[in-house]
Amino acid sequence: MLKAIIMDFDGLIVDTEVVWYHIYVEWFKKHKNYDMSVEEFLTCVGSNAEELFQKLDRQGIHVDRDAFVRDTQQRFIEESGALPAKDGVADFIHAARDNGVKVALATSSGRKKPETHLRRLGLLEDFDLFVTAEDVTRIKPFPDLFLTAASKLALSPVECLVVEDSLNGLKAGQNAGMRVLVVPNDVTKHCKFEGDLRVCDSLAQVDFNALMAEF
Template sequence: MLKTIIMDFDGLIVDTEVVWYHIYVEWFRRKKGYDLSVQEFLTCVGSNSEDLFRKLDAKGITVDRDAFAKDTSAQFIEQSSHLPAKPGVEDFLKQAHENGLSVALATSSGRKKPTVHLERLGLLSYFDLLVTAEDVVRIKPHPDLFLKAAEKLGSTTEECLVVEDSLNGLLAGLNAHMRVLVVPNEVTKYCQFQGQYRLCNSLAEVDVARLIAEF
């Protein structure tokens, strides 16, 4: 029986991944004379930039992490500060609560960013719990975020549905032995997803009551 929905944030609730992708591509082209591919960028989607930077280091493209953060952080904040919620998100959250489900957010980022955006969009009250990188030792693709959310909400792994947009998120859900609904965005649509419970183009396509009946 479905009891808990555990949702990612970046690229699922707000389309921040597309903003980051364009910032990364521009920075590498300008600072390194390097054309970063979408497949390379996908390395860090759902996880963190260090996974990408280590791979580039091995190719001789060294990234000063502090300089990168200084060059890009303010730009990201400016470009993402007015992003709307993605289509279907608020209705999906409303349906979840109308059907008696608990809802958690589980993100590989820190707590401040999703909290600010969820408050701005009037969505924070829909979440019973926020679990972030500050709450676990390992982030996605490790299962720790999802397992922590389930534990705190008193649900078994079989009672949880993970909703994700990235391959690292899907892997984290599978590693937690949870079913995963994948909703790709304009960047993560290039991932090769395998093993998901279901894949759809938008949360606007999802009827929560039907999801519960079929779970």
């Protein structure tokens, strides 16, 4: 029986990944004269940028992490501060709650960003639990965020559905032994999603009653 929905934030609830992608592309072109591909950017989607930066280091393209944050963080805040919730998100969350299903957030980012956006969107009180990078040692693609959420909700993995937009998120859900619903965005649609999962273009397409019947 489905008892909890565990949702990602970036790129799933609010389309921040597209904003970040354009910022990354422009920063690397300006500061490194380097054309970053979407495939390279996907390395850090759902996780963090360190793996990407280490790969570039090995190619002789060194990124000063502190300088990158200084150059990009404020622009990201400005460009993402008024983004709407993605299509179908609010109805999906409300359908879960109407059916007695818990709703949790599990994100590889810190707590402040999703909390700020969800409060702005009027969705903060719809979440029963937040699990962020501040709560675990390992982020996605490791399963720790999702397993911690299930544990705090006193549920088993088979009673939870992960909703994700990224390959790292899919892997984390699969590694946690949970079913995964993938809703790609304009960046992550370039990923090759494989394994035991369901993919849809938008949460607006999801019939929650039918989803409940699958468990």
